[in-house]
Structure formats: structure tokens, C-alpha cells
Amino acid sequence: xxxxxxxxxxxxxxxxxxxxxxxxxxxxxxxxxxxxxxxxxxxxxxxxxxxxxxxxxxxxxxxxxxxxxxxxxxxxxxxxxxxxxxxxxxxxxxxxxxxxxxxxxxxxxxxxxxxxxxxxxxxxxxxxxxxxxxxxxxxxxxxxxxxxxxxxxxxxxxxxxxxxxxxxxxxxxxxxxxxxxxxxxxxxxxxxxxxxxxxxxxxxxxxxxxxxxxxxxxxxxxxxxxxxxxxxxxxxxxxxxxxxxxxxxxxxxxxxx
Amino acid sequence: xxxxxxxxxxxxxxxxxxxxxxxxxxxxxxxxxxxxxxxxxxxxxxxxxxxxxxxxxxxxxxxxxxxxxxxxxxxxxxxxxxxxxxxxxxxxxxxxxxxxxxxxxxxxxxxxxxxxxxxxxxxxxxxxxxxxxxxxxxxxxxxxxxxxxxxxxxxxxxxxxxxxxxxxxxxxxxxxxxxxxxxxxxxxxxxxxxxxxxxxxxxxxxxxxxxxxxxxxxxxxxxxxxxxxxxxxxxxxxxxxxxxxxxxxxxxxxxxx
DNA sequence: ACAAAAGTGTTCTTTGTACACCCATGT
DNA sequence: ACATGGGTGTACAAAGAACACTTTTGT
Numbered sequence: 001x002x003x004x005x006x007x008x009x010x011x012x013x014x015x016x017x018x019x020x021x022x023x024x025x026x027x028x029x030x031x032x033x034x035x036x037x038x039x040x041x042x043x044x045x046x047x048x049x050x051x052x053x054x055x056x057x058x059x060x061x062x063x064x065x066x067x068x069x070x071x072x073x074x075x076x077x078x079x080x081x082x083x084x085x086x087x088x089x090x091x092x093x094x095x096x097x098x099x100x101x102x103x104x105x106x107x108x109x110x111x112x113x114x115x116x117x118x119x120x121x122x123x124x125x126x127x128x129x130x131x132x133x134x135x136x137x138x139x140x141x142x143x144x145x146x147x148x149x150x151x152x153x154x155x156x157x158x159x160x161x162x163x164x165x166x167x168x169x170x171x172x173x174x175x176x177x178x179x180x181x182x183x184x185x186x187x188x189x190x191x192x193x194x195x196x197x198x199x200x201x202x203x204x205x206x207x208x209x210x211x212x213x214x215x216x217x218x219x220x221x222x223x224x225x226x227x228x229x230x231x232x233x234x235x236x237x238x239x240x241x242x243x244x245x246x247x248x249x250x251x252x253x254x255x256x257x
Numbered sequence: 258x259x260x261x262x263x264x265x266x267x268x269x270x271x272x273x274x275x276x277x278x279x280x281x282x283x284x285x286x287x288x289x290x291x292x293x294x295x296x297x298x299x300x301x302x303x304x305x306x307x308x309x310x311x312x313x314x315x316x317x318x319x320x321x322x323x324x325x326x327x328x329x330x331x332x333x334x335x336x337x338x339x340x341x342x343x344x345x346x347x348x349x350x351x352x353x354x355x356x357x358x359x360x361x362x363x364x365x366x367x368x369x370x371x372x373x374x375x376x377x378x379x380x381x382x383x384x385x386x387x388x389x390x391x392x393x394x395x396x397x398x399x400x401x402x403x404x405x406x407x408x409x410x411x412x413x414x415x416x417x418x419x420x421x422x423x424x425x426x427x428x429x430x431x432x433x434x435x436x437x438x439x440x441x442x443x444x445x446x447x448x449x450x451x452x453x454x455x456x457x458x459x460x461x462x463x464x465x466x467x468x469x470x471x472x473x474x475x476x477x478x479x480x481x482x483x484x485x486x487x488x489x490x491x492x493x494x495x496x497x498x499x500x501x502x503x504x505x506x507x508x509x510x511x512x513x514x
Numbered sequence: 515a516c517a518a519a520a521g522t523g524t525t526c527t528t529t530g531t532a533c534a535c536c537c538a539t540g541t
Numbered sequence: 542a543c544a545t546g547g548g549t550g551t552a553c554a555a556a557g558a559a560c561a562c563t564t565t566t567g568t
Contacts, residue, residue, distance in 0.1 A: 021276040022345075022377050062345020062377055086343045086379050088279075088319020120279045120319055122343050122377070191547075208549075209531065232546040233538040448520075465522075466558065489519040490565040 007111055010139060018055040023119045024066050025053040025087075025159070027166035028074065030130035031183045035148050036199045038163060039073060039135060040155070042143035043105045050156040051163070052144070053121070066124040073144060075134040079182045080127040084169040085162075088120040092158040101156060105140070125166040127183045171201055177249055178217050181240050189227050189235040190214070219245040264368055267396060275312040280376045281323050282310040282344075282416070284423035285331065287387035288440045292405050293456045295420060296330060296392060297412070299400040300362045307413040308420070309401070310378070323381040330401060332391040336439040337384040341426040342419075345377040349415040358413060362397070382423040384440045428458055435474050435505055438497050446484050446492040447471070476502040 028039040040049045054069030056062060063083075071077050102112045135144040147153075152163060173179065179200075180193055194210050214220060221241050226234040285296040297306045311326030313319060320340070328334050359369045392401035404410075409420060430436065436457075437450055451467050471477060478498050483491040 019278040021278045059347055061347055083343060086340060090316055090318055231540050235547055488567050492520055
């Protein structure tokens with residue numbers, strides 16, 4: 001059976017080229033239709049969904065490994081990606097026993113034993129531009145697609161918790177630094193940006209105060225162009241000034257300078 | 258040789274009972290003499306210093322493993338401990354080649370190979386009451402003592418970076434939630450608390466505004482007692498109201514509720 | 515009595531929030 | 542022409558920063 005053979009090869013590959021006991025999980029946020037979306041994967045032959053993730057190569061930096069996984073699932077590079085928490089509870093497999101889970105996922109018995117070691121998982125979250133993503137399943141999954149953040153089903157492992165914490169971190173981050181660069185298309189209107197904020201925060205904001213604050217960051221460039229086609233007054237288009245944007249981000253960043 | 262035998266036993270123990278590829282490192286802050294201190298360990302037979310750390314048992318939660326290591330080095334339990342970042346660069350061993358480091362540390366050749374696998378390390382920081390700590394070296398080290406935060410030498414691995422980031426996180430945390438519970442003795446004066454803040458932040462604060470803010474948290478209880486013996490006016494003593502303190506902390510916590 | 519630290523309140527500045535009118539566009 | 546959303550500015554409230562005088566203690 002082709003699948004089994006491929007699986008065997010994969011297990012071997014993992015054993016020799018990747019770090020045991022550690023993995024990376026990604027909460028990939030996108031924004032579309034006024035809704036915040038998360039990218040999820042469906043396990044082969046089941047109705048079980050989970051977050052995309054990956055393992056760390058022996059010779060690979062942790063961050064690079066997260067970027068690599070992100071690239072493999074979305075086709076995107078150079079986007080906003082940030083570590084938010086490391087999950088290490090023994091019972092990260094809440095709903096059912098882990099061996100059960102793995103069997104349920106259709107892994108043959110010998111593979112179950114290989115994968116059933118408990119992992120510590122480093123959580124990253126990413127903000128990506130919805131339109132540019134080409135959702136791509138991996139070997140273990142046969143579907144990769146966006147889910148509305150409010151309609152995420154019960155996921156495998158502790159992945160629902162991960163999404164909650166990622167969102168919480170994202171919301172906090174929103175309050176002290178700008179966000180939106182990699183979530184919106186190149187040119188966007190102020191109402192677009194506001195809708196993004198409102199969606200992430202789950203509350204509505206005052207239009208005038210919002211605009212004041214955003215312009216106050218000094219990271220937006222107003223274009224001459226306007227966006228016609230809406231049923232009403234044509235709003236101005238804006239673009240991020242990438243240089244200033246990065247500067248503002250860097251000032252408040254947690255990363256080791 | 259007794260040491261070699263013990264080392265062999267230890268390596269065996271690690272291989273069977275602990276997760277490979279992952280470790281925990283601790284930045285333990287204490288406060289004494291108006292100075293912020295960090296607890297460091299000196300490797301057996303060398304002048305090389307590093308952070309205390311530990312490994313995760315197969316059946317142990319990540320957080321519990323950090324608590325255990327902390328207890329082993331300080332004798333303390335139930336103190337403030339928080340994950341701040343996970344370090345996973347391949348070159349976490351900046352100064353010299355890792356094999357060199359390990360040999361330099363006096364490990365026999367066979368042990369070098371066992372330990373030379375690259376680890377991902379989860380960083381935690383702790384705030385402890387200086388007076389209560391009994392610094393205790395472990396198997397690999399023959400000294401454990403406090404260092405002034407401004408006089409920390411060049412440490413092994415990426416441990417200087419870890420301290421920097423821990424301090425940065427601590428400073429940020431200070432701005433939106435109270436700190437001090439486990440860093441100060443049970444009863445303390447407002448100037449004591451202020452000095453703690455000034456030391457951590459590395460800047461002086463206005464006495465009146467500081468007091469206003471602290472009392473504003475509603476977590477301090479002023480005692481009738483005062484602290485005599487200083488050369489001047491006797492300041493009041495305060496105590497934290499543990500219950501309210503925990504409540505304020507919980508409101509802003511990042512942890513999964 | 516005096517030097518040095520501690521207790522206490524008020525003013526000012528800055529930041530954020532609330533709020534209303536006019537204008538442009540597609541139908 | 543009109544309904545709808547977009548553009549803009551001002552007044553008020555809250556939070557934070559600046560600041561001075563009186564009191565207490567040991568020497």
C-alpha cells in the first residue's frame with residue numbers, strides 16, 4: 001500500500017532529521033468579508049480538524065521552522081509571524097486518549113507508537129493577506145481551508161486553547177502597536193482598516209477617534225486615489241509606509257534586539 | 258571515579274525519564290540592598306557561569322517542571338513564575354562551539370555526545386524573596402549565588418540574552434499590573450516598594466504619584482505599625498492583601514483561563 | 515535645633531472619549 | 542432627490558505628570 005510506505009519513510013525522516021519532543025503549531029489569521037478567519041486542516045479520512053503545524057529540523061532555527069511551515073501551508077513568505085506561548089501540559093490531548101486519537105486518525109499501529117510521545121509545542125500566530133493564500137494540505141490531511149473564527153469546531157488536542165490565547169495576545173498587541181500590514185491588501189480605505197480592528201477586537205469603534213489614532217502613528221500614506229464603486233461617497237485609499245511601520249513595531253517589540 | 262559513575266547514571270536517567278530536545282531555563286530575580294539580583298550557577302571546576310535550568314520529565318507538565326527546578330535551586334515553592342519566551346536558535350551557543358563548551362566544562366567524551374544535541378529551551382522568570390532563598394548548586398555546578406543584575410558576566414550559551422528579555426518582559430509587566438508580592442518581605446514600607454520599582458525600571462519615580470498608583474490598585478493594607486530605627490520619620494508598614502492581589506493579577510493574565 | 519526622609523493635595527498637561535454637521539456618490 | 546456612508550473638528554472627562562509644604566525622627 002502506497003500510503004503505508006510513504007508513512008514509513010516519513011517516520012524515518014522525522015527520526016533522523018527532526019527534533020523529537022518539540023513541535024510548532026500555527027494560528028494563521030486572515031481577514032475576509034468582514035470576518036476574522038483561521039486556517040485549519042482536516043485529517044485524512046476523518047472529520048477531525050486541527051491547526052497546521054510542523055517539526056523542527058535538527059539544523060534549523062525555531063523561528064525558521066515556523067516560517068517554513070507557514071510557507072508550506074499558505075505559499076506566503078515574509079509575513080508577520082510571532083511566537084506567543086509554549087504549551088507543555090501532559091494532557092494536551094483533552095478529548096480522548098492520545099493513542100485513541102492517533103488510531104482514529106487512521107495511523108497504523110506501528111506509527112501510533114512513534115507519534116504517541118508527548119510533545120511540547122511552541123505556538124506562533126501569523127497575520128496574512130487572505131487573497132494571497134493558497135491553502136495546501138500536508139501528508140496527514142486532505143483538506144486545508146479557512147474557518148470563521150466564531151465557527152471553529154472542537155479541534156484535536158489543545159488547539160482550541162491555542163486559538164483563544166493567540167487571539168487574546170493579538171488583541172492586546174493591537175492596543176499598543178499598529179497591526180494590519182500583512183492582513184490588508186496593499187491599498188485600503190480607512191473604513192477597511194477600522195473594520196479589521198473591530199473584527200479582531202469584537203467591538204465597534206468610533207470612526208473619528210479611530211482615524212485620529214491611526215494617523216497619529218504616522219505610518220499611513222494617503223493616496224490621491226479614491227475607491228469608487230461603493231454605493232456612497234468615495235473613501236480615500238491609504239497605504240502603509242513600510243519603513244515607518246517597521247520602526248514603530250520595533251520600538252515595542254519583545255524580540256531580542 | 259565516583260563522578261564518572263554518577264554522571265553515567267544521570268545520563269541514563271535523562272535518556273529514559275526526560276524529554277529529549279527540550280529544556281527549561283530560569284531567570285530568578287531577587288531584590289536586596291536596593292539592587293536587583295539574578296541567581297547564577299558556576300560549572301564544576303570552571304569559572305563559567307550560567308542560568309539555572311532543568312529538564313522535563315516524560316509525565317510532567319511544562320510549568321511543573323519549571324516549578325520543580327526553581328524549588329531545587331532556591332528551596333522555595335508557591336512563588337511567582339512565568340513563561341516569557343522560547344529560545345530555539347541553532348546557535349544558542351554563541352561564544353564557542355558547543356562541543357568545545359561541554360569539554361571545557363569537564364564532561365568526559367562520551368557525555369559530550371549525549372549532551373551535545375541542540376535543545377529548544379523554554380524561558381521562565383521568577384520573582385522571589387531574597388532572604389528566604391537557600392541557593393543550592395546541582396550536580397554540574399559547585400556554586401550557586403546571587404549576582405547584581407548590572408554585574409552579570411558573560412554567560413554560557415545565550416543566557417545573557419535570556420536575562421535581557423526576561424528583564425524587558427518584567428518591566429513591561431510592571432506597567433500594567435502590580436508586582437512585588439514575592440519579592441518583598443511580608444511587611445514593608447512604601448519607600449521599600451518604590452525602591453523595588455525604581456530598581457527594576459532603572460529610573461526614579463515621583464514619590465506622591467507612586468503612592469497614589471499603588472494604593473489605587475486596592476491591594477495594599479496599611480498596618481498600624483511603623484518602622485522605626487531609620488534615622489528619620491518612621492514610615493508606615495504595609496502588607497499585600499493576597500486575595501485582592503491575585504484577583505488583579507488574574508484579570509490581566511495571559512494564561513489560558 | 516537641624517538635617518533628612520515621610521506624609522499629604524492641587525494644578526496642569528496629556529490622552530482618550532463622546533458627539534454633530536456637511537459632503538459626495540450610486541440608485 | 543435622497544439615502545447612505547465618508548470626511549472633518551470641538552468640547553468634555555479621565556489619567557498621568559509636575560510640583561511644595563508640613564511633620565517626624567535620630568543625631
